[in-house]
Amino acid sequence: MLEINPTSILIRYNVKLEKEMSPDDVARELFPEDELIRDIVEAVFEGDEDEVLVALQEAMDQGKDALQLIDDALMAGMGIVSKLYDDGLLYLPDVMISAQAMTDGIEYCKRASDRSHEFKAKVVSFVVEGDVHDIGKKILTVFLKSNGYEVIDLGSDVPVDEVISAVMEHRPIMLTGTALMTTTMYSFREIKDRLHENGIDIPFICGGGAVTQDFVTRYDIGVYCDDAAIVPKIADQVLNNATIEDLKEQFHRN
Ligand code: B12
Incomplete structure (x- = not known):
């Protein structure tokens, strides 16, 4: 017998399913398109310190500037975490874990660069x-x-x-x-x-x-x-x- 999957039909006809989005779904919509940056942003969001460093190194190996990655990837990732916390979708421990991953990443980028990072103030x-x-x-x-x-x-x-x-x-x-x-x-x-x-x-x-x-x-x-x-x-x-x-x-x- 032919099995019909209603989800695929709705997606095919571009009908959005009425379903509550999880914090991960919301975050994913905010992740950047550039794959190298996206991997770092995602690792910060997950609070995975090791993965942050691996993804940073990969991005640097592919020619990304270490200090630019602080703004474009690490802070961008933390920005998403802050937004979701602000919207009540994440809790304090999530914020603290991601903050630690971001801080480790910043130190890594600073060590990898011979210039100093410019803060706003x-x-x-x-x-x-x-x-x-x-x-x-x-x-x-x-x-x-x-x-x-x-x-x-x-x-x-x-x-x-x-x-x-x-x-x-x-x-x-x-x-x-x-x-x-x-x-x-x-x-x-x-x-x-x-x-x-x-x-x-x-x-x-x-x-x-x-x-x-x-x-x-x-x-x-x-x-x-x-x-x-x-x-x-x-x-x-x-x-x-x-x-x-x-x-x-x-x-x-x-
Ligand atoms: C956790 C806690 C503790 C922990 C603290 C751990 C830690 N490292 O912080 C421990 C167990 C150590 C503790 C100890 C004590 N505590 Co206590 N504690 C609390 C509790 C339950 C939660 C406080 C908290 O972290 N809230 C969550 C954070 C996120 O809130 P927040 O700091 O206010 O920050 C938010 C905003 O205010 C704002 N914000 C914070 N700072 C700033 C700065 C700026 C510039 C801006 C713009 C915004 C901003 O941003 C945050 C959110 O966006 C409160 C109860 C309560 N309802 O608040 C009691 C409470 C604060 N504690 C109290 C007391 C009395 C004590 C003790 C004296 C108890 C005792 N007899 O030993 C000791 C004090 C020790 C000391 N000398 O400080 C009382 C204070 C009463 C009062 N009004 O004076 C409270 C209110 C409990 C109560 N209802 O009686 N405590």
């Missing part, structure tokens, strides 16, 4: 003194790195002095602070005062579970945001010469 990030909650800050640094920023990550439980010294040493375009506890978030006020005393006029972006827009505006600390995924967009605006007032207007909720 530098951002200093930290979790306030007395606070070890660093998961949100880790997400934030992943988003910044995958959008081409160099992140000076000071870690968690960072004393005010250390934050100020890092800003003076690295001269970033902006500073991000994370606080998860109502007892620790007051460090932000001290940091803002110390930045001011030292004549440093960069945007201070504040976030983390305990922090509210009301707290940040009441003490005129800087710019508040509750979503780590937005931080690269804020950095892009800073590069576009947005003032602190512009940023508040654009990113604060009414």
